[in-house]
Amino acid sequence: MTTATARRIRLRIDPGAVLLYLLLFIGAFAMLFPVLWMGMSTFKAEAEISQYPPSFLPKTFTLEPLIAAWTKIKFGRYFMNSLLVTGVATPLSVLTSAYLGFVWNKYDFRFKEPMFYVIIATMMIPGPMLLIPHYQVVLWANLLNTYASIIVPAVVTPYGIFLMRQFMHSVPNELLDAGRIDGASEPRLFVFVALPLVPSSLAALGIIQFLANWDNLLWPLVVLTNTAKYTLAVGLATFAAEYERNFAVQNAGAFIAVFPVVIAFLLFQRQIIRGIALTGLKG
């Protein structure tokens, strides 16, 4: 009998187990609380947000802050910008990662390993350090204030290449060889044999990249000066930094930014959690 199962059997009677569950649930509540609080506050009127004693559930349900955030401060526009940037960059980056990961896993070529180590090493360079030359590159390419300046750099990611190279191990070489004997071309093998075998890895990477793009602040803040092009993260940050504080509207804006991602998380939570756990360990 393992200690784990021994502990599980003892759970029924052990007061320690009750304490364990109690601690874990208090912790879980503390982790969920800020997001729940934000959700509740979104449907409260401005006056109720600052009232004492505080109430958890909205006493009078109102959509006013949400509507104000969506229209007055152009959060609607920012949301669509974020959706556009994230929606284009994420699938492309998953595709390039899968392609490069496939090549680095399944083929032999000169300097394959050294090149791979260089790719991994670039993950260690702190992002902000290259901000200035990145800005310069975008300036030369005449892409300042464009969606492309956010999308193009996000299309290839060392992290994604690393992840997909690890996942491509699970595609059997024999299957690829069988395809070759049947006369399938190499791109066909990649698209119709390899990719369908790793759907959950693609989903996990997709979600990780989606979150990274959706959450990206520093880079869009630097290249975007035209407020019409702002993404949600930039819009929220500048709103909070510049305007007279209206916590109700600000909170509603945060809600707009967080809500779709939390829904996506609930839908794909198994893949997300597995994807992140795998990147952490199989190095």
Added chain:
Amino acid sequence: MAFLSRLLRPEAASPHRIRLAGQNAMIAGAIVLAAAYFLIWTVFPFIYTFIYSFFDWQPLRPTQEFLGLDNYAEALFKDQRFWLAMGNSFEFAFGNVVLGTVICLLVAVMINSVKRFQAFLRASYFMPTVTGMVAVALVWEFIYQPRFGILNTSIFATADFLNLPPPPEIGWLTRPQHAMNSLILFGFWKFLGVRMIILLAGLQNIPQTYYEAAQIDGAGARASFFRITLPLLMPALSFVVVVGVINSLQVFVPMYVMTAGGPLFSTTTVVLLLYEKTFQLFRFGYGAAISFILFGIIMLMTFVQLRFLRSSWDIGA
């Protein structure tokens, strides 16, 4: 192209693999794509930053003055704010990594040991990870608000309930002595999930037979934890620590959103300072020097940790 075709020759070490017709195109495509991206977006910017860290580089001027090591000297010896910011970055990194890892390890071990609700608990602790950093930083700022933030109003309500005299308003983000700690708490909440998932995966990789053998030898729960769990978890644990240090030394968003580096400079980190010098004061050269010093420190920290943790990387990795 000659260089590319030389690259495409199979490795001498694996002559048994036959290169088929379509493979060259696939490999060439991948190398061109990777090279284009990394040369333009990583290698060139890296060299560019390095060169311009020796100039008084201001983008609006027609010519740039060569300064030698002056930018580095200014940061290291003249600019007191640089060292204050460095101290703040390290304070955040220390709090974030130590508190984050120790409590996270406890949470992971606890979740791993329960039988029911494991999926729910895992998802709950992971939830903050998927929320947008800017958005939740704003939510926490709202929670920390001294007069009507829920943290202080809960304290007031508790005092009311117990008939205690009303406690003072605590300026979680507005008092220099509290601000950094409040940000560390926020970081703990935000980053717990990723760390926990990595540690949980590590815990689940430990073969149950080890615990069975230990139990036969009469080891208790504590001995099992310190002699089996902890050593075998070291690869995952050291990954969490090393990546945690790298990431938290680069932290930017929470400070930018919640405190803007204040009050009294108490939460200005190196990256925030770098951002201000570069994109608000347009001192690109000085910003480049600061970023190279930060890069050197992060590399050094990573190197020292990897040396220090080397034996633990190898076990079971």
